[in-house]
Amino acid sequence: xxxxxxxxxxxxxxxxxxxxxxxxxxxxxxxxxxxxxxxxxxxxxxxxxxxxxxxxxxxxxxxxxxxxxxxxxxxxxxxxxxxxxxxxxxxxxxxxxxxxxxxxxxxxxxxxxxxxxxxxxxxxxxxxxxxxxxxxxxxxxxxxxxxxxxxxxxxxxxxxxxxxxxxxxxxxxxxxxxxxxxxxxxxxxxxxxxxxxxxxxxxx
Numbered sequence: 001x002x003x004x005x006x007x008x009x010x011x012x013x014x015x016x017x018x019x020x021x022x023x024x025x026x027x028x029x030x031x032x033x034x035x036x037x038x039x040x041x042x043x044x045x046x047x048x049x050x051x052x053x054x055x056x057x058x059x060x061x062x063x064x065x066x067x068x069x070x071x072x073x074x075x076x077x078x079x080x081x082x083x084x085x086x087x088x089x090x091x092x093x094x095x096x097x098x099x100x101x102x103x104x105x106x107x108x109x110x111x112x113x114x115x116x117x118x119x120x121x122x123x124x125x126x127x128x129x130x131x132x133x134x135x136x137x138x139x140x141x142x143x144x145x146x147x148x149x150x151x152x153x154x155x156x157x158x159x160x161x162x163x164x165x166x167x168x169x170x171x172x173x174x175x176x177x178x179x180x181x182x183x184x185x186x187x188x189x190x191x192x193x194x195x196x197x198x199x200x201x202x203x204x
Contacts (some may be wrong), residue, residue, distance in 0.1 A: 013129070014035055014102050016059075016093050018109035020047045021133045027201055029105050031131065039081065039093055042068060057081055061092050090114055094122045103127060109199065110177070111137045123194075135175075135198030144189045144197060152187075153180045158195030163188050 015036040020028075039046045039057035042064055048055070055077045058068060065080040083092035090107075097105055104127035107114075111130040122128070123139060130137035135155060148164075148171055157176030162168065164187040169180040173199065181187060189197065 013104040013106045013127075014039060014097050016046055016105055016107045016109075017041065017044055017095075018059075018090065018107060020044050020108055021110070027131070027133070028108070031108070031163075036104075036106070038098075041089065050156065057096075059083065059089055079200060091122070094126055094128070098125050106131060107131070110151060111196075113131045113137065114137075131201070132198075135168075137196055137198045138199050139194055140189065140191075141194050142191055146187055147180050148184060148187050150182060150184045151180065154189070155189075155198040155200075156189070156195055157177070158191050158193075158197075160189050160195060162192045174192040 009019060012034045013036055015031055015038045017038065017040040019041075031129045037056045038048075038053060039059055040053075040055055042058055042060040045058070045068075055072075055075050055078060058065075058072070059081050060068060060083070062082055062084055062174070065082060068080065069078075081096050083089040094105065107130045109126065109130060109132065111132045114130070128139065155173065155175045160177075162170075162179055164181055164183075164185060169181040169182060171178050171180075179187075179189075
C-alpha cells in the first residue's frame with residue numbers, strides 16, 4: 001500500500017488503528033480510499049509503518065512521546081496524543097477527535113475488546129465503525145434497514161426482531177445471534193433501544 005500526501009477534510013472519517021490484525025491487507029485498502037487522517041496506537045507502529053503509511057497522529061502512553069519523536073522524524077509533522085494511566089486509550093482518542101472537529105471514525109480493532117466500553121457521551125456525537133477483520137460493526141439507533149445480496153451475514157448480541165423477504169438462517173455464536181440471508185432483498189432489524197450490529201466483510 002502506498003503512502004498518501006493529500007489534504008484532509010474533517011468531514012471524512014478519521015482512521016484509528018488500535019490493532020492491525022493479520023490478513024488486514026485483504027480488506028484494509030477500502031479504508032484508505034479517501035486518504036483519511038491516520039491515528040495509530042504506539043504498540044502498532046512497527047506493523048503500520050511496514051505498509052508505508054504516512055501517519056498523522058500517534059496514540060501513546062505517558063513518557064513515550066520523547067522516545068518516539070526521534071524514531072519517527074521521517075513522519076514529521078506528527079502529533080502525539082497521550083493517554084494518562086487513568087484514561088482508556090480509546091476514550092482518549094475519541095475525545096481528541098471530537099475536539100478536533102471530526103464527526104466520524106473508522107476503528108481497526110477486535111470489537112470484542114471494546115464491546116462493553118461505556119462511550120455514551122461520544123456515541124451521540126461521533127459516528128463510530130469498528131473493523132475487526134471479519135465484521136464491520138456499527139451502531140443502529142433501534143432500526144436498521146438495508147437491501148442485501150444473497151449470502152449476506154450479520155451478527156448482534158442485542159435482543160432484536162429481524163424480518164426479510166426470503167429465508168433466514170439463524171444460529172448462535174460467541175458474538176451473539178447470527179443472521180444469514182439466503183436471498184437478496186430488503187431486511188429490517190429492530191430493537192427497543194440502540195444496538196451494535198456486525199456486517200460480515202469477508203467470506204466465507
